[in-house]
Amino acid sequence: xxxxxxxxxxxxxxxxxxxxxxxxxxxxxxxxxxxxxxxxxxxxxxxxxxxxxxxxxxxxxxxxxxxxxxxxxxxxxxxxxxxxxxxxxxxxxxxxxxxxxxxxxxxxxxxxxxxxxxxxxxxxxxxxxxxxxxxxxxxxxxxxxxxxxxxxxxxxxxxxxxxxxxxxxxxxxxxxxxxxxxxxxxxxxxxxxxxxxxxxxxxxxxxxxxxxxxxxxxxxxxxxxxxxxxxxxxxxxxxxxxxxxxxxxxxxxxxxxxxxxxxxxxxxxxxxxxxxxxxxxxxxxxxxxxxxxxxxxxxxxxxxxxxxxxxxxxxxxxxxxxxxxxxxxxxxxxxxxxxxxxxxxxxxxxxxxxxxxxxxxxxxxxxxxxxxxxxxxxxxxxxxxx
Amino acid sequence: xxxxxxxxxxxxxxxxxxxxxxxxxxxxxxxxxxxxxxxxxxxxxxxxxxxxxxxxxxxxxxxxxxxxxxxxxxxxxxxxxxxxxxxxxxxxxxxxxxxxxxxxxxxxxxxxxxxxxxxxxxxxxxxxxxxxxxxxxxxxxxxxxxxxxxxxxxxxxxxxxxxxxxxxxxxxxxxxxxxxxxxxxxxxxxxxxxxxxxxxxxxxxxxxxxxxxxxxxxxxxxxxxxxxxxxxxxxxxxxxxxxxxxxxxxxxxxxxxxxxxxxxxxxxxxxxxxxxxxxxxxxxxxxxxxxxxxxxxxxxxxxxxxxxxxxxxxxxxxxxxxxxxxxxxxxxxxxxxxxxxxxxxxxxxxxxxxxxxxxxxxxxxxxxxxxxxxxxxxxxxxxxxx
Numbered sequence: 001x002x003x004x005x006x007x008x009x010x011x012x013x014x015x016x017x018x019x020x021x022x023x024x025x026x027x028x029x030x031x032x033x034x035x036x037x038x039x040x041x042x043x044x045x046x047x048x049x050x051x052x053x054x055x056x057x058x059x060x061x062x063x064x065x066x067x068x069x070x071x072x073x074x075x076x077x078x079x080x081x082x083x084x085x086x087x088x089x090x091x092x093x094x095x096x097x098x099x100x101x102x103x104x105x106x107x108x109x110x111x112x113x114x115x116x117x118x119x120x121x122x123x124x125x126x127x128x129x130x131x132x133x134x135x136x137x138x139x140x141x142x143x144x145x146x147x148x149x150x151x152x153x154x155x156x157x158x159x160x161x162x163x164x165x166x167x168x169x170x171x172x173x174x175x176x177x178x179x180x181x182x183x184x185x186x187x188x189x190x191x192x193x194x195x196x197x198x199x200x201x202x203x204x205x206x207x208x209x210x211x212x213x214x215x216x217x218x219x220x221x222x223x224x225x226x227x228x229x230x231x232x233x234x235x236x237x238x239x240x241x242x243x244x245x246x247x248x249x250x251x252x253x254x255x256x257x258x259x260x261x262x263x264x265x266x267x268x269x270x271x272x273x274x275x276x277x278x279x280x281x282x283x284x285x286x287x288x289x290x291x292x293x294x295x296x297x298x299x300x301x302x303x304x305x306x307x308x309x310x311x312x313x314x315x316x317x318x319x320x321x322x323x324x325x326x327x328x329x330x331x332x333x334x335x336x337x338x339x340x341x342x343x344x345x346x347x348x349x350x351x352x353x354x355x356x357x358x359x360x361x362x363x364x365x366x367x368x369x370x371x372x373x374x375x376x377x378x379x380x381x382x383x384x385x386x
Numbered sequence: 387x388x389x390x391x392x393x394x395x396x397x398x399x400x401x402x403x404x405x406x407x408x409x410x411x412x413x414x415x416x417x418x419x420x421x422x423x424x425x426x427x428x429x430x431x432x433x434x435x436x437x438x439x440x441x442x443x444x445x446x447x448x449x450x451x452x453x454x455x456x457x458x459x460x461x462x463x464x465x466x467x468x469x470x471x472x473x474x475x476x477x478x479x480x481x482x483x484x485x486x487x488x489x490x491x492x493x494x495x496x497x498x499x500x501x502x503x504x505x506x507x508x509x510x511x512x513x514x515x516x517x518x519x520x521x522x523x524x525x526x527x528x529x530x531x532x533x534x535x536x537x538x539x540x541x542x543x544x545x546x547x548x549x550x551x552x553x554x555x556x557x558x559x560x561x562x563x564x565x566x567x568x569x570x571x572x573x574x575x576x577x578x579x580x581x582x583x584x585x586x587x588x589x590x591x592x593x594x595x596x597x598x599x600x601x602x603x604x605x606x607x608x609x610x611x612x613x614x615x616x617x618x619x620x621x622x623x624x625x626x627x628x629x630x631x632x633x634x635x636x637x638x639x640x641x642x643x644x645x646x647x648x649x650x651x652x653x654x655x656x657x658x659x660x661x662x663x664x665x666x667x668x669x670x671x672x673x674x675x676x677x678x679x680x681x682x683x684x685x686x687x688x689x690x691x692x693x694x695x696x697x698x699x700x701x702x703x704x705x706x707x708x709x710x711x712x713x714x715x716x717x718x719x720x721x722x723x724x725x726x727x728x729x730x731x732x733x734x735x736x737x738x739x740x741x742x743x744x745x746x747x748x749x750x751x752x753x754x755x756x757x758x759x760x761x762x763x764x765x766x767x768x769x770x771x772x
Binding site: 008009010012014016018208210211214217218221225226238241245249254 | 387388389390391392393394395396397398399400401402403404594595596597600601603604605607608611612624627628631632635640643644
């Protein structure tokens, strides 16, 4: 096992009916900015429920945070918060809204210079942040219990990340019933996202991290079992609750502590979203099977463990078992309705040069757990994904 | 899944060579009280390493905290800390030293009245605590990453617990190499302790908590795999590291979030320690197999899941599989050298009345996940453990 630090102070408030507790969770004197997305929080009544719970506090609203939240949009929230001297943020939504809120939290009091620098230095220049909480409505990204954020700058077609221990949510309310009305596409994307988050921290090379491996395998098995059920029975509380908690555990630092991490699939996927507007989870479903195939030699030991423990593939040669595990991964994504080929999204061979250029422009020239995923390897992965 | 809150802000600093980072972890102006146990921390050099890392800070020492730390001993540490106006505590040891330090932390500034009240109200009266960190030398109890503590009052032969979110360690340094020199008995006890902690939160009744079940099963499988290895290869870093992290995860709130919990084995075991001086883990090894046998009807569904997923027992009738799982549990403890019968510890049938009296005296008359473990049930369990 590698040496590691683990620190995660987010208070999780899990279960049906818990939004009412915001009155206890948000400081009594807070001047609150509630941030949300495209309007579903308003339509479903969750926003009203949140505002009712906040009682007599001064509450301002900022809606319209888009999937793949943009710097351009978020800077308007920063200006609102500065102008109105708001001192507590409350994200109501999924990973995009929470990621966006993290950026706003760090940007409000950011010193001289453009807060975009936070993305360019991946969080190193963050020295303070306005405190914030979250009400999660879409299980997928784990942003509700981690200190990471991914922000897009539309004018540059750039999608970059930052991390800072200063942007852990103070609390996150996870009420599974709030996910009942999600569109099937978002639900399926959420399952894929949580699955690939787990894979990025698990499917590398062995370092004898027995607990982390067992936990990761437990999450993958849970997601495989839940995926079809959540689409078939959208109002099954137990299914929704388990999916929500699995997605949180997939990216709260626990399974990644003390182990190598990959993230090459995410980095290549980000460029596909930035250039072609493909949903984040869809990019992961496109890239992951090819990424595993191209890098099967360096991932061999863990691929075999994955085949055995996650997919229960016990027969065939080692190479056949690896092939079967990769194919079952692809089939799982497709079974959820998430297509796994670039051609499914009208991306053709001729578009790949630009993807590789952007990867290089963003410094992603030596990624993966061995830093051996060069632009040439990424190209090979993308070609295999056509 | 049941509704739950999860909050655990302890910063884990894991790996070889990390004690030196105490200089960064302990506030620079702190007046420190270092608490330790029976002298092994001194003998092995860990205490010197700790003091060297603390540099120029004013450091006082308090040694002699015993296994099953007593109120009587700890109140002397409280008096020292009050007299010298010490404002940061550092526990160097295992669960007993850390549990004791939690009590000292809460007792130093405790208002009027005897701090024993903290145990009588199980932590409800704790409103402040002196901050503290830990350097763990014995993986077992999980105290390094939780807010619980068990304290014995020798004059009353009472062993009681308290919990308070105010006594999470600020940080815990987990260096697996510091466990190399532990006596085999303590190592075996630690494996049993972590195993039974997991079972207390897992082996109840199903509430569709898929992630918690998978995580618990992962910990149990890990402990079963590690147990023999850690005794055979005491200086195997990988084995020590995995055991350390498994024991921490077994009782940091994670696997117990959103699920019913039992703890009857612990409550009965505490009385055996208080009356007969049997090691804590030994009491668990004595009580657990009989507890599972006596309560097999109400635990039936989870016992079958335990048989299948943890022990991989796939043949036989349901009742035969449950019997086999309980017998394998007993055999596992015995294989570590931890005896599982009261007669192994010279406790006879005639001693049981007093155990049951003390259980009742401490309010443990309706324990377990269904509150149906009455003194009569506890007696049946103890009789089966003779």
